[in-house]
């Protein structure tokens with residue numbers, strides 16, 4: 001049996017004395033697309049930040065392709081993220097002083113594997129061919145999120161996390177961006193974990209899980 005792309009066992013997250021969620025169990029296979037929904041404040045973003053090893057959890061384990069993320073040092077976590085993770089945020093987080101191609105190429109630069117042909121391929125794939133020299137200020141919200149999607153996948157990560165990626169977009173643009181995100185994740189074989197309030201976005205997933213204070217079902 002192949003190792004699960006992502007295995008979460010009995011995860012419990014507290015901020016100080018305050019419990020956010022507990023007993024979260026989750027298994028995501030390579031290439032699978034799951035959506036996590038739940039009421040505001042239930043801890044969806046906190047869970048995603050734990051899955052990215054950007055935040056610590058209080059109990060339980062997160063394993064990615066057999067690697068127990070809880071055993072990694074901060075430096076090892078940073079290396080793991082660079083090599084294996086793509087993250088798409090609601091607010092795009094595109095760097096304003098870099099042009100579109102430089103933004104998309106950043107993960108490859110950090111891995112010391114610059115590859116302009118791969119950047120051009122990703123820009124074409126997300127419908128931004130020919131716009132590589134534009135600055136982010138010269139793009140629409142939908143185009144900015146396409147830049148973020150291209151950047152998240154350019155280094156062929158096996159895990160793609162998306163936190164409300166269509167939250168800043170109108171419904172029509174949101175549908176187009178979700179289609180690009182889903183297609184690109186599928187083409188690259190990445191497991192996609194989407195956190196969203198959007199029923200339309202969640203409906204695209206193979207599985208929809210609801211996070212509550214006492215688990216994820």
Ligand SMILES: Nc1ncnc2c1ncn2[C@@H]1O[C@H](COP(=O)(O)OP(=O)(O)OP(=O)(O)O)[C@@H](O)[C@H]1O
Nearest residue numbers: 015016020038039040041042043044045046047197
């Ligand atoms: N750094 C922090 N320190 C303390 N409490 C926090 C911190 N970050 C989040 N929280 C709290 O943890 C709970 C979960 O927040 P989180 O943002 O993960 O929820 P969410 O489900 O993503 O919410 P939303 O759907 O509104 O974005 C909230 O009560 C929030 O106030």
